[in-house]
Amino acid sequence: MxxxxxxxxxxxxxxxxxxxxxxxxxxxxxxxxxxxxxxxxxxxxxxxxxxxxxxxxxxxxxxxxxxxxxxxxxxxxxxxxxxxxxxxxxxxxxxxxxxxxxxxxxxxxxxxxxxxxxxxxxxxxxxxxxxxxxxxxxxxxxxxxxxxxxxxxxxxxxxxxxxxxxxxxxxxxxxxxxxxxxxxxxxxxxxxxxxxxxxxxxxxxxxVARYWDLMALAGKKPAKVIGTDALLKDKPGFEVDFLTRGSIADEMHSHDKHVVLMPMRGHWTLRLDGYETVLNPGDTALINPQEAHALAPSMTGEASLYRVTATDDPAGATWTAN
The missing domain is CATH 2.60.120.10 (Jelly Rolls)
Structure with a gap:
C-alpha cells in the first residue's frame, strides 16, 4: 500500500x-x-x-x-x-x-x-x-x-x-x-x-451524551457511547466509542469491521502500513477490516476522538416508544 x-x-x-x-x-x-x-x-x-x-x-x-x-x-x-x-x-x-x-x-x-x-x-x-x-x-x-x-x-x-x-x-x-x-x-x-x-x-x-460526561467516563478505556451495552443503548448498524488521551494505547491493533476515526479535539498520530500521519479536528479517516494501525495523541493538552465501527446489525429504526 x-x-x-x-x-x-x-x-x-x-x-x-x-x-x-x-x-x-x-x-x-x-x-x-x-x-x-x-x-x-x-x-x-x-x-x-x-x-x-x-x-x-x-x-x-x-x-x-x-x-x-x-x-x-x-x-x-x-x-x-x-x-x-x-x-x-x-x-x-x-x-x-x-x-x-x-x-x-x-x-x-x-x-x-x-x-x-x-x-x-x-x-x-x-x-x-x-x-x-x-x-x-x-x-x-x-x-x-x-x-x-x-x-x-x-x-x-x-x-x-x-x-x-x-x-x-x-x-x-x-x-x-x-x-x-x-x-x-x-x-x-x-x-x-x-x-x-x-x-x-x-x-x-x-x-444525548454530553462531551464532558464522556471525558469523565473515558478513563483507561474508551467510553462506549452508542451500542447494545453503551451509554446510549441502540443497534443502528454501527457502534460509537469516545477516545481520550488516557483511554488508548499507542500499539498496533486491528478490527474485524470497517472503522472511521473522527477527531474532536487535539491532534492524533495515525500509523498505518509503515505510514504515519496526523489527524486533526474535523478530519475523517477510513480504516479497512483487519488493517493493523496505531493511534495516539501527538501533542500535550486536551485530546478526544469519536470512533465509529460497523456492526452486523441492520440499519433499521432506532426509536421505541417505551
Whole structure:
C-alpha cells in the first residue's frame, strides 16, 4: 500500500467541498445559507451538485453540515439512524411536525443519536460559523429524506420542486419536472399520525451524551457511547466509542469491521502500513477490516476522538416508544 492509497481514505477538514443546493430548502429564507458535506458514502443529498469524497460505504455514511449563525435545517425524518456531534459552535436541535414537541442546546463535543420516525431540525445558535458531523445508518442512508409537508410547500414558493424520484428541480433556473416524474406527494393526515410528537424528557436522557460526561467516563478505556451495552443503548448498524488521551494505547491493533476515526479535539498520530500521519479536528479517516494501525495523541493538552465501527446489525429504526 502506498502513501497515496492511504491518503485517499483520509478526508481533511480544510479540503471538504460543500454543496449549497443539497436539499429542498436551499432557497427558503433562513435555510438558504446551509452547506452540506458528503464525506463517506452517497449520503442523502437531493442535488447532483453534491460532491462525494469517498464513495465506498462501510455500512454507514459520514457527512457534515455547516451553517452560519441563525441558519436552520428544515424539519425532516429518516428511516435509519442520524447521529450528530458538534464539532464547532452551539446548536439547537428541535423536533415534532412543527418543531415544537421538544428541543435542547448542544455544545461542542456533545453527541445526539436522533430517534428515527420523528421530524427533526437543527439551527446554529452560536455567534460564528458552526459545523456538525453526521453518521447516517445504512449504505444508502435509509433511502433518503421525508420532509414535513409545510417544508415542501414553502420550498415550492421559492422555486424548488422535489420529484418523486428524489431529485430537486430549480424552476428559477428554468428546470422542469420530466414528463414521467410527478412531484413528491405530501404526507396525508393519516400518514402524519405515524410521526410521534415526543416530549423532551423521552429524548434527551436516552439519546444525548454530553462531551464532558464522556471525558469523565473515558478513563483507561474508551467510553462506549452508542451500542447494545453503551451509554446510549441502540443497534443502528454501527457502534460509537469516545477516545481520550488516557483511554488508548499507542500499539498496533486491528478490527474485524470497517472503522472511521473522527477527531474532536487535539491532534492524533495515525500509523498505518509503515505510514504515519496526523489527524486533526474535523478530519475523517477510513480504516479497512483487519488493517493493523496505531493511534495516539501527538501533542500535550486536551485530546478526544469519536470512533465509529460497523456492526452486523441492520440499519433499521432506532426509536421505541417505551
Amino acid at each position: 502506498t502513501r497515496a492509497d492511504i491518503e485517499k481514505r483520509i478526508v481533511r477538514y480544510g479540503e471538504l467541498k460543500p454543496c449549497k443546493t443539497a436539499f429542498i430548502d436551499a432557497h427558503t429564507p433562513g435555510s438558504d445559507q446551509k452547506e452540506n458535506f458528503t464525506i463517506i458514502g452517497g449520503g442523502v443529498s437531493e442535488s447532483p451538485d453534491q460532491h462525494v469524497h469517498i464513495r465506498d460505504t462501510p455500512g454507514f455514511n459520514i457527512g457534515a453540515a455547516g451553517q452560519p449563525p441563525k441558519c436552520r435545517n428544515s424539519l425532516h425524518s429518516h428511516t435509519t439512524a442520524e447521529v450528530f456531534f458538534v464539532l464547532k459552535g452551539r446548536w439547537r436541535f428541535f423536533w415534532g411536525l412543527h418543531g415544537t414537541a421538544g428541543e435542547f442546546i448542544a455544545e461542542e463535543g456533545d453527541i445526539f443519536n436522533i430517534p428515527t420516525g420523528i421530524f427533526r431540525g437543527f439551527e446554529n445558535v452560536g455567534t460564528d460559523y458552526g459545523m456538525i458531523m453526521a453518521i447516517l445508518g445504512g449504505d444508502d442512508a435509509g433511502g433518503g429524506v421525508t420532509w414535513a409537508p409545510h417544508v415542501i410547500e414553502e420550498a415550492s414558493a421559492h422555486g424548488l420542486v422535489l420529484g418523486e424520484n428524489g431529485v430537486l428541480y430549480d424552476t428559477k433556473k428554468g428546470q422542469e419536472l420530466p414528463h414521467n416524474v410527478s412531484p413528491m406527494p405530501l404526507l396525508s393526515a393519516e400518514q402524519l399520525k405515524e410521526f410521534p410528537e415526543v416530549p423532551v424528557e423521552n429524548v434527551v436522557p436516552r439519546y
